Amino acid sequence: MKNVTAPPGSTLTLDNGTERMTVDLYSREGLDLLSNLSLKAGAEHRVMYEPTWLGRPIIQFPNDIVAIQELLWQVRPDVVVETGVAHGGSLILSASILELIGKGKVVAVDIDIRAHNRVAIEAHPLAHRVELIQGSSIADDTMAAVRRAVGDAETVLVFLDSNHSEAHVFRELELYGALVTPGSYLVAHDGAQAWVSDIPRGKPEWKSDHPLAAIYRFISLHPEFSIEQHWTRFGTTSSPDGWLKKAGQRSLGS
Numbered sequence: 001m002k003n004v005t006a007p008p009g010s011t012l013t014l015d016n017g018t019e020r021m022t023v024d025l026y027s028r029e030g031l032d033l034l035s036n037l038s039l040k041a042g043a044e045h046r047v048m049y050e051p052t053w054l055g056r057p058i059i060q061f062p063n064d065i066v067a068i069q070e071l072l073w074q075v076r077p078d079v080v081v082e083t084g085v086a087h088g089g090s091l092i093l094s095a096s097i098l099e100l101i102g103k104g105k106v107v108a109v110d111i112d113i114r115a116h117n118r119v120a121i122e123a124h125p126l127a128h129r130v131e132l133i134q135g136s137s138i139a140d141d142t143m144a145a146v147r148r149a150v151g152d153a154e155t156v157l158v159f160l161d162s163n164h165s166e167a168h169v170f171r172e173l174e175l176y177g178a179l180v181t182p183g184s185y186l187v188a189h190d191g192a193q194a195w196v197s198d199i200p201r202g203k204p205e206w207k208s209d210h211p212l213a214a215i216y217r218f219i220s221l222h223p224e225f226s227i228e229q230h231w232t233r234f235g236t237t238s239s240p241d242g243w244l245k246k247a248g249q250r251s252l253g254s
């Protein structure tokens with residue numbers, strides 16, 4: 001990476017072909033613009049496919065990995081439910097924090113758990129904290145298996161990261177939101193799909209079909225959930241407005 005000279009008073013100009021905007025580099029606006037552009041350029045270069053967690057590829061921006069760690073350490077869930085396994089990095093991240101806390105398990109759902117990923121997850125030193133369920137995250141039999149795995153756990157936290165269409169995420173929010181215990185969280189990843197439809201590798205349909213639309217519809221119907229901005233304060237994130245807290249007191253026993 002090359003360093004540039006940018007003393008106080010430097011400005012940042014974005015010319016997108018139809019409009020030009022200039023902001024003070026060191027203003028809050030400047031940081032917000034840089035974060036948004038870093039999301040777009042990072043997504044173009046597939047930066048979120050770069051990290052690994054304890055040996056497993058995780059499809060998240062580093063900022064979101066730090067926020068997930070903070071959230072798990074704060075909530076100390078007995079069960080973490082995740083939709084979207086891919087290579088297993090996110091479920092190993094959750095399992096590693098649960099291991100340090102000293103309790104809990106991850107129940108992870110994917111429509112297609114590839115054989116090599118299953119082998120690697122089941123051979124991982126944290127496999128004892130992981131339960132894999134194969135099936136569509138919104139199918140009745142999958143939900144029955146998830147509910148059995150969750151049982152009557154005192155504190156349940158959910159991460160949704162599977163199919164990112166509005167319809168699918170909305171159904172997931174309805175189904176999995178009901179599992180979240182009071183004071184815990186429902187995290188819907190990848191709302192930033194809406195913000196990267198305009199990048200070179202973006203798809204025009206992402207502009208109207210994305211998790212953010214599902215999140216806003218869900219929130220309007222479920223006042224018990226509210227968006228917390230705290231978890232996206234680092235700037236670049238895949239999941240703007242995706243960190244939803246369920247009202248109520250967390251059990252003191254957990």
Ligand SMILES: C[S@@+](CC[C@H](N)C(=O)[O-])C[C@H]1O[C@@H](n2cnc3c(N)ncnc32)[C@H](O)[C@@H]1O
Nearest residue numbers: 058059084086089090110111136137161162163
């Ligand atoms: C973005 S990846 C998950 C990334 C993972 N959470 C991580 O952070 O490393 C999305 C995954 O969702 C799965 N998926 C797609 N549609 C699904 C569905 N209807 N139900 C469950 N999983 C689905 C895909 O097979 C894929 O493995």
